[in-house]
Every structure is written in C-alpha cells, then in structure tokens.
Amino acid sequence: xxxxLTLLGLLEREPSHGYDLKRDYDAFFGRGKPLPFGxxxxxxxxxxxxxxxxxxxxxxxxxxxxxxxVITETGATEFEDWLxxxxxxxxxxxxxxxxxVVLALMLGRDAELYLDTQRAAxxxxxxxxxxxxRSGGLVDALLADHGLFHLESDLRWIDLTAARLDALAAxxxxx
Amino acid sequence: MxxxxxxxxxxxxxxxxxxxxxxxxxxxxxxxxxxxMGPSGSGKSTLLHCLAGILTPDSGEIRFDGRRIDNLGEQExxxxxxxxxxxxxxxxxxxxxxxxxxxxxxxxxLGGRRRAAALQQxxxxxxxxxxxxxxxxxxxxxxxxxxxxxxxxxxLVAEPRVLFADEPTGALDSLTGEQVMDLLVGCAREQGTTVxxxxxxxxxxxxxxxxxxxxxxxxxxxxxxxxx
Ligand SMILES: Nc1ncnc2c1ncn2[C@@H]1O[C@H](COP(=O)(O)OP(=O)(O)OP(=O)(O)O)[C@@H](O)[C@H]1O
Ligand SMILES: [Mg+2]
Numbered sequence: 001x002x003x004x005l006t007l008l009g010l011l012e013r014e015p016s017h018g019y020d021l022k023r024d025y026d027a028f029f030g031r032g033k034p035l036p037f038g039x040x041x042x043x044x045x046x047x048x049x050x051x052x053x054x055x056x057x058x059x060x061x062x063x064x065x066x067x068x069x070v071i072t073e074t075g076a077t078e079f080e081d082w083l084x085x086x087x088x089x090x091x092x093x094x095x096x097x098x099x100x101v102v103l104a105l106m107l108g109r110d111a112e113l114y115l116d117t118q119r120a121a122x123x124x125x126x127x128x129x130x131x132x133x134r135s136g137g138l139v140d141a142l143l144a145d146h147g148l149f150h151l152e153s154d155l156r157w158i159d160l161t162a163a164r165l166d167a168l169a170a171x172x173x174x175x
Numbered sequence: 176m177x178x179x180x181x182x183x184x185x186x187x188x189x190x191x192x193x194x195x196x197x198x199x200x201x202x203x204x205x206x207x208x209x210x211x212m213g214p215s216g217s218g219k220s221t222l223l224h225c226l227a228g229i230l231t232p233d234s235g236e237i238r239f240d241g242r243r244i245d246n247l248g249e250q251e252x253x254x255x256x257x258x259x260x261x262x263x264x265x266x267x268x269x270x271x272x273x274x275x276x277x278x279x280x281x282x283x284x285l286g287g288r289r290r291a292a293a294l295q296q297x298x299x300x301x302x303x304x305x306x307x308x309x310x311x312x313x314x315x316x317x318x319x320x321x322x323x324x325x326x327x328x329x330x331l332v333a334e335p336r337v338l339f340a341d342e343p344t345g346a347l348d349s350l351t352g353e354q355v356m357d358l359l360v361g362c363a364r365e366q367g368t369t370v371x372x373x374x375x376x377x378x379x380x381x382x383x384x385x386x387x388x389x390x391x392x393x394x395x396x397x398x399x400x401x402x403x
Contacts, residue, residue, distance in 0.1 A: 116388075116395075119388075120386075122377070123377060123380060123381065123386055126377055126378070126380075126381035127381045127382075127383070127384075127385075129381070130378075130381040130382055134357060134360075134361075134382075148378055148381065151377070152377050152378055155377045159214070163214065
C-alpha cells in the first residue's frame with residue numbers, strides 16, 4: 001500500500017489536518033496497523049518538499065496540529081495517473097509455494113505433508129477472513145473477499161499439485 | 176475433552192467392486208460446523224450417508240451421542256433420522272406438489288405434529304431467511320437460491336441435533352451460495368445445531384469451524400480439535 005499516494009488521495013477530497021488524514025487512513029486502509037503520527041508528518045513533509053502539497057498557515061487554537069495541508073496541481077496529477085494505472089498482474093505471486101514443493105521432491109522430503117499443512121494454513125486464514133466478512137461492514141467484506149479469492153486460487157493450485165505429485169516427482173528426479 | 180457427538184471408527188464400505196470408504200475416521204463435536212472436503216469421488220457423500228444412518232458400513236462403527244447406530248435396524252434408523260437429523264442436498268429436493276411452507280412443515284408433520292401448528296412454525300422461518308411472501312409458491316416457481324433457502328428451513332425446522340448438508344450451495348452462483356451459507360451457519364449457531372457440511376469449495380468450507388479432508392476413502396483433519 002503506497003502511503004504517500006493514499007494520503008494524496010485523501011487530500012484530493014478536501015484539505016485536511018494531519019490528524020484527520022491519520023484517522024481516515026487508519027479507518028479505511030490501516031487494517032489493524034495504524035499509521036504512526038511520525039510517518040504521517042514525515043510523508044507530508046516529503047510531499048511538500050516535492051511540491052505535491054502545500055502547508056496552510058497555522059490556525060488559531062490550542063491543539064498542537066493547527067496546519068491544514070492542501071494538494072497541488074502536481075500532486076493531483078500524480079494521484080490521477082496512479083489511480084488510472086492498472087497494477088501489474090503478477091503471474092508469480094506465490095513462487096515460494098512452488099519452490100517448496102520442488103525442493104521437497106528433489107531432497108526426497110514429504111512434499112504431500114507440506115501441501116497438507118499449507119492447505120490447512122490457507123483454510124485457517126480463509127475462515128478468519130470469512131468471520132471478518134460476516135461480522136463487519138461492506139468495506140471490510142470487500143477487502144476480505146479480495147484475500148479470500150487469492151487464497152482460493154492458491155488452494156486450487158495446491159490441490160492440483162497434490163494430485164500430480166507422483167508425476168512431478170518423476171520429472172524432478174529425471175533432471 | 177468431552178466425547179464427540181458423532182464418531183466414525185475404521186469405517187469401510189464398497190459398492191460392489193468399488194471401495195468408497197477404507198477405514199475412515201471422523202469425530203464431530205457437539206455444536207461445531209465441520210466441513211468435509213476432498214476430491215471428487217473420494218468418498219465424501221458416502222461418509223456423510225454413513226454418519227447420517229442412510230447407508231450401513233460394511234465394517235467399522237458409527238456412534239451418535241455415545242450409541243452405536245451402524246447396527247440398528249431400518250426402522251430404528253429411520254426414526255433416528257426423523258427425530259435427530261436434518262438434511263440439505265445440492266438440489267433442494269423440495270416436493271414439487273407442495274407449497275414452500277408445506278415443504279418446510281414436512282419434517283414436523285412426519286414427526287406427528289398437527290397440521291395447523293406445523294404450518295405456523297414453518298411460516299416463522301420465512302422472514303428469517305428473507306423468503307417473505309413466498310410461502311404459497313411451489314418449487315417450480317422459486318429461484319435456485321430461494322429453493323435452497325426453503326430446503327434449509329426444512330432441514331432446520333424440527334430443530335435437529337445434526338444438520339447434514341451435501342454440497343448445499345453446489346448449484347448456486349458464488350454470491351447466492353455464500354448468502355445461503357451465511358444463513359445456514361447463522362441459524363445453526365443460533366439453535367446450537369451441529370453441522371456436517373460436504374463441499375469441495377474452499378470459500379464455502381471457510382464458513383465452518385474446521386475441515387476434514389477425505390482422500391481415497393480415508394478422512395484426515397488438519398486443523399481445529401483432534402478427531403480420534
Ligand atoms: N450408489 C453407488 N453405486 C456405485 N458406486 C458408487 C455409488 N455411490 C458412490 N459410488 C462410488 O463410490 C466412490 C465415492 O463416491 P462419493 O459419492 O462418496 O464421492 P464424493 O467424494 O461425494 O464425490 P463428489 O465430490 O463427486 O460428489 C466413487 O468411486 C463412486 O463412484
Ligand atoms: Mg458427493
């Protein structure tokens with residue numbers, strides 16, 4: 001998750017104080033990992049240095065955080081470009097699963113046992129995400145679903161690989 | 176640890192020359208929702224039918240609530256199924272001649288409940304499952320998702336100890352399937368019903384508390400509580 005671009009997006013809605021940005025970031029994107037205040041201000045500082053945001057005059061009041069940040073034309077353009085750009089469709093998202101299976105077969109270890117424990121770990125995470133989906137709102141549900149679909153596709157690969165393990169072992173031994 | 180509600184021990188069953196179960200072990204705890212997963216033809220449905228007293232194993236033992244049920248006579252087994260178990264299958268298997276509410280009331284009527292009382296109790300399920308206004312429809316006049324929710328109500332209406340569900344969402348698209356699962360798990364938890372759910376879909380299995388995997392007629396469970 002790109003923190004600078006997300007903050008730019010939040011500023012594209014309306015000029016905001018640092019604490020508003022942190023609150024909204026944590027609510028929508030934090031997912032149990034709140035953004036430290038230090039990182040919020042460091043990021044805003046870099047965005048200001050690069051001309052993507054400007055800092056308003058301190059406002060009257062007694063809180064420590066009296067400055068409002070405003071997105072610039074440069075910042076808005078960068079954000080719009082990022083928003084339109086599709087994310088790279090990574091075909092090798094889980095090569096570590098593949099590597100483990102092949103290495104296990106090469107070394108004569110129990111690849112099936114590995115696949116079984118991996119399947120159980122995936123299903124356990126899927127149960128957790130399903131619980132989030134059942135108990136939370138739509139925003140949580142959509143994010144949980146994204147994770148669920150990815151885990152599901154891994155699982156299909158795990159099942160297919162388990163079914164072909166003997167043939168794969170023979171292939172690996174040949175080389 | 177308390178004794179499991181259902182316990183299958185070393186169960187074998189062959190259809191003629193075809194071995195379907197070869198020493199299956201499974202324990203289902205009271206109140207849990209267990210997903211039974213595994214490849215096509217691995218013996219999931221056969222195992223479910225053995226647990227539910229529909230099929231008799233060739234050897235091994237099935238216990239329900241501490242009592243052996245694999246060696247009961249046909250009459251005792253059908254009484255057990257009627258009084259303690261509910262069922263939902265892939266295709267709702269609603270009786271086409273009956274209205275939706277009569278279908279839901281069926282287990283109560285078969286259990287000897289008077290018609291007016293049975294229908295009244297059946298009707299109380301319709302709002303819970305988002306089926307308001309569909310009480311008088313026949314199964315041919317329901318969408319797949321609606322028919323499956325009617326079948327779910329029928330499976331739960333008599334408050335069975337165990338609900339056996341074999342691919343209950345298998346004929347539905349994934350969103351409708353998940354809605355049915357959400358209701359199934361929600362209702363089962365609310366009334367404390369134990370659920371044995373056969374599915375090959377991980378997203379559906381993820382609604383359960385844990386899974387058991389059947390492979391070549393043998394069951395293993397990888398997570399959750401111990402099973403043997
Ligand atoms: N009534 C039957 N007569 C003969 N063979 C049967 C019968 N029912 C099941 N079998 C065989 O028993 C084995 C296990 O079948 P079962 O229906 O239990 O598999 P399953 O895991 O439920 O598969 P699926 O996911 O395709 O529903 C298969 O080889 C199947 O062909
Ligand atoms: Mg089956």
